[in-house]
Amino acid sequence: MHTTSWHSVGPSLDECIKCNICTSYCPVSAVTDLFPGPKYSGPQAQRFRESGQPDTPDQAVDYCSGCRVCNEVCPTGVKIAELNARARAQIAKEKGIPLRNRLLGRNELMGRIGHYAPRLANFGLHNAVSRFLAEKVMGIARQAPLPYWSTDGSFGAWFKRTQKERLHARQKVVYFHGCATMYYEPFIGKAAVAVLEHNGYEVIVPPQNCCGLPMLSNGEFAAAEGYHQRNVNSMAGLARGGYPIVGTSTSCTLTLKEEAPELLDMHSPDVTALKMGVWDIFEWLRELHEEGKLRTDFRPINLKLPYHAPCQYRAHRVGKPALEIMALIPELEIPESHARCCGIAGTYGYKTEKYQIGMDVGEELFQFVREQGDDVTMTACDSETCRWQLEHGTDLPSRHPIEVLAAAYGLYDLETRELTSQSNSM
Amino acid sequence: MKRINTEILVIGGGATGTGIAWDAALRGFAVALVERRDLTHGTTGRYHGLLHSGGRYVVKDPQSAVECIQENRTLRHTHAHCIEETGGLFVVTPEDEGDFPDLFVQGCAETGVPCNEISVAAALRREPLLNPRISRVFEVPDGSADSFLATHATAQAARQAGARILTYHAVTGLLVTGGDGDKRVVGARVMDAVSGEEIHIHAAMVINATGAWAGRITGMVGIPISVIPGKGTMVAMNHRLVNTVINRCKMPADGDIIVPVHTVAVIGTTDERVADPENLRIEPWEVQLMLDEGEKLVPGISRARVVRAWAGVRPLYQEDYTGDSRDATRKFALLDHQRGHGVAGLITITGGKWTTFRLMAEKTVDLAVDYLGERQPCRTASTQVPGAEQGHYWLGHRLHEIEEEHLQGELICECELVTRTMIENAAKRNPTVTLDDIRRDVRLGMGPCQGGFCTYRAVGILHELARQAEGAGPTEEETKEGTERDAAWEVAYLQSPRHNLSADERPARDEAGLQPNLLLRDFLQERWKGVTPILWGRQLKQERLDELIYLNLMNADHLPQTGEKSPLTDFYLYDATPNEQTEAPA
Missing domain, CATH: 1.20.1050 (Glutathione S-transferase Yfyf (Class Pi); Chain A, domain 2)
Known part of the structure; x- marks a missing residue:
């Protein structure tokens, strides 16, 4: 198995000093008892795991959403989310992977199949009957914000x-x-x-x-x-x-x-x-x-745009560059969310047993958006599944900051999500 | 003064002593056992946890190897739940040259130790962190053992067979009749270390099973015996690193075994002659040597986190032997003082090793039978101790049980997954004088933080128990019930969260005298003693946090205390006196 390197994930459990800071920040264990928390499932439980045991010692690790808040707040550098991911892989290896997880894991394949006949695929996926069946047969939550295939080609x-x-x-x-x-x-x-x-x-x-x-x-x-x-x-x-x-x-x-x-x-x-x-x-x-090389010929965008930095930015350890760049756009007001996670965490919130946990985790963010007032018409986030979750939780459209930037350059329409004629003539 | 009459009095509550009490009680003798501290407090509770296959001794000490493989098979049955079937590997590293591997194979064949050569690639698949430069690998049926649990389970079996086990009862003298030539030991003067009460225990036979301390008991009747206390220092790594026992395939030496036991991997050991078996001070070179040697088996291990270092003293008996303690025999020594020294009524058993404790007990009781007369035959080789029906230990069992029973919110010791009710039951079901006693019962404070968090929580529980116990002194009826109830104690399940879902409903009368605040400082002092020799890197970070919790958050230094000491307060103090030998041997 993948445990051979001293410098990789496994040995990082030795860094844990049991301080519980990760536990107090974890957005998942805050809303459900099904996840005992990052310290418990990560460096602590890892000391009790070994392959080939008579029984899988803990299934609860599957409730880690992988949002990495724990990694960010850990003062000693334990790779908690990765320890959990490996523990899940070990369970998958021993117990097999359900069809649902295989499908959710293959969103490229799903994307390719659907894009040949996107309208049919959209109808096939997004109707009450098939969502009901997907929930009953596969465990994909019927309310969860699954995407729509592009009807405009790939x-x-x-x-x-x-x-x-x-x-x-x-x-x-x-x-x-x-x-x-x-x-x-x-x-x-x-x-x-x-x-x-x-x-x-x-x-x-x-x-x-x-x-x-x-x-x-x-x-x-x-x-x-x-x-x-x-x-x-x-x-x-x-x-x-x-x-x-x-x-x-x-x-x-x-x-x-x-x-x-x-x-x-x-x-x-x-x-x-x-x-x-x-x-x-x-x-x-x-x-x-x-380096002074970014063009700043921005047009003003008179908009109040609540922005949520996705969890992955934490692991990038680059701060919030999208926020810094969008701040250069005149008249654009960007209230910044400090919510820990939107709750979707990739494919996590799509699973029937985790849908409500995802929504409860996201409530902190949805609440933040609601508090910005009625004049807010859209939100922004860099990650696709987070945007879909944000739209699902707030009923407001959500945009990628690159769309906002393109709009500020006058190349893109934020409402219709189409390139403007100006860009086409470039 | 209290007086107890029995047939056999066993002195020493280690593996051997409790084994003798169990064996003798099963044969139908009336038995009492006295131990001056907690069971396993001496050498048994300080060993590395290796259930020998015998492989280690096939070349050097074939007789020991034969005994080991026989007892290895026996204990897997009688003490199943105390043993993890890890298997063992003997590996030839680039530093181990010569013909030893061939002698090893031959020795295994001659002594009956199953040995199977496997490819280096197969060994690396099984243990990825193993030194890839090893040239040969032999698989043997080593295992790892929980000596605390095994001794408690044996004591429990002895109680069920009618034996009385008295912990925190120290022998202050032997009762002797007759003069020179026809001296006879007829019992012992014993002091209850908690109440201070003196007890005379009269017995037809006194068995001295005090291991490295054996000379102190025989010295009470003027018999000099030469037991060399051989100090062995071990270090525990923060997590398992290997899941198989790893041995160097060479003549036994320092630091040549790594034992995965419970959640840690133990590198063992040094072997130093010391003058005093209580001298457990660990020198920096000993820790360094363990890590340097461990590095040859698992490259990089010295950079992994060390959780603790500790030392135990082997009782090495050799008549007129004055050499190096490593070269003293590992065979056990059974001394009949009537034949040897003209003192009747006293037998000493010493030497040996944990793996052969049951055999040592059997041979000892056989000798006692020569004097006391035949009763029933020995049954310990085929009788399971309580708890053995759980099957072999496996690493994840606590994690699994905590999840199945949804006990995550009940954890007191988070590192080792100890629940509140496990601690309450340990305190009620097993004699508890110090928090260290509870540690041995349930592994409280044995993980990465070394009691830095859980000690305060556990002490809170003891405060509650002590308060409940106030005014709940035992009636005579209760004392009698208490004795009966002792026999029904389920100490064999102390370590299982699932078997401790609810707290014991009996009144907490035994906890009336507890002074939790004193125990708190005692325990943290005891934990600190084991961390001091390895205070660098990640464990130093841990201790810094533990220190802040102790001094600032909890202000534990200013807890109200009565100024009294527990029987072990002095023992836990950090001994700064250097050993005679402070340099590594050349």
Whole structure:
């Protein structure tokens, strides 16, 4: 199993000094007794786990949402969320993985299948009968905010179709779009390309597949390893060539940067090259801004836009770069949420037994949005599933900060989520 | 002064002494056992936890190897729940050259120790942290054992067979009749360490099972015997690191075993002759040596977190032997003082090792039978002690039981998963004079924080019990009931959260004299003693937090106290006197 490295996840349990700070911050154990808390399930329970025991010692670890609040607040550096992810993988290895978790782990496959006939797929998924069946048969909560397939074609198809219009320049940047942008929200990718080109960069979109995170979250480590290796094969050369690899999905970039190598104990030179070359798109734009190279020809956006930084930013350890960049936009008012988590935590909140926990966790955030007043018409967050959860919990549309930035450049319509004619003529 | 009459008086509540009480009681003798502190407080409770397959001795001490494999099989049946079937590996590291591995294989064959050579790759799959540069690996049926639980379960079995077990009763002298030439030991003067009461226990046979302290008892009747106290220092790592017992395949030496026992991995041991078996001071070089040697088996282990270091003293008996304690035999010594020294009524059993305690007890009672007359045959090899029906110990059982019974909110000691009711029942069902007694019962304070959090919670519980006990002094009827109830104590299940779902409903009368605040400081002092020798890195961070809790958050230094001492307050004080030998041997 993946426990061979002294410097990886396993030995970090030795850092725990039992202070319980993680327990007092955990958003999940605050709303349910089903999760005994990060210290309990992480460094504490880990001392009692061993493969091949007569019985699985603890199933409760499955209720960890993986939000990583614990990692952030831990004063001694225990990799608690990762310890929990590995414990889940061990249970999955011994007890098998339910079909539901396999499906949720393969959102790329689902995306691809649906995108051939998106209207049919949307109808097939989003009607009361099939949601009822999905809940009863598979345990996918009927109210949970599942995404809609793009009826406008995939991001990949758009990028290929508009190849002639794309900017060609000496400066190049690689874009990792992720599955959600590919099949459900191609407009995020369009906004990203528009912003990057507006700043004079040619955008390269190499062949890529799912980052593997949904599989890691559901304990399917062996499958995740294959996915990650294929991404490494495709992009390590670009990383070595010095091209920054940026992504709009904070969870995908985190997986490439850290989660996959660490959880899977993959430490080849290629894996490390990719890891070192990946950036969250706003982390990179902020760097650009610090070098004085980011264009700041922003139009004012007269809007009150509550912003929630997704949990993955904590693990990126880069602060809140999207907030810093959006703050440059004139007239844009951004109340910042300090809620711990929206509750969806990737695929966590989709599961029937965890849906209500996810909503209870998210209540802190929904409440914050409601408190901003009636003049709030939309919210912002960098992560796709968090946005869907935010929309579900507040009934307000939610946008990615890259959409906001593209709008500020006058390249994008925040309401219709379409590129403006100005950008098309670029 | 109280007087007790019995047939056999056993002195010493370690593995051997309780084993003798159990064996003799099963054969139909009236038995009393006295132990001056808690059961296992001496050497038994300070060993590394290895259930020997015998592999360690096949070359050097074949007789011991034969005894070990026989007892290994026996204890797996009689004390199943005290044993974890970890298996063991003997590995040849690059430093272990020569023909020892071949001698080892031959020795295993000759002594009947099952030994199976496996590939290095297979060994690394099983134990990924093992040194990849090892050249050969042999699999043997080693295991790990909980010597606290095993001794309590044996004592419980002895009680059920009618034996009286008196802890915190110290022998102050032997009762002797006759003069030179026909001296006979007829019992012992015993002092109740808690009440101060003196008791005379009269017995037809006194069995001295005090291990490294054996010379002190025989010295009371002028018999000099040479038991070398061989101090062994061990360090416990914060988590298991290995799940199989790892031995170096070479002549037994210092630091050549790693034993996964409960939640920790123990590296053992040094072996130093010391003058005084109470001298348990640990020198820095001993800790360093354990880590350096451990590094050869598991590279990187010296950078992992050490939770604690401790030392125990082996009783090594060798007539007229003055050499190095490592070279003294591990065979046990049964001394018939009537034949040897012309003093009747006294037998000494010493030497040996934990794995062979049952056999030692059997041989000892056999000798007593020579004088007291035949009763029933020995039955300990086939009789299970209470609790054995639970099957073998497995690492996750507490975690599993806590989850199944939803006890996460009941935890007092979070590191070792000890619930409130486990502590209450330990305090009520097992004689409790110090918090350390409860530690041995349920593993309170044995995890990473070394009592830094749970001590205060446990003391709160003891305060409650002490308050309930006030004015609940025992009536004569209750005392009689108490004796009967002692026999029904379920100490064998003390370590199981599932078996302690509800607190014992009996009145908390035994806890009337407890002084919880004194016990709190005693216990933290005792824990501190074991942390001091390894105070660096992550355990130093832990202790800093523990210190802040003690001094600032709880202000425990200013707790009201009566100024009295517990029987162990002095023992727990940190001894700063250096040993004779402060340098590592060349």
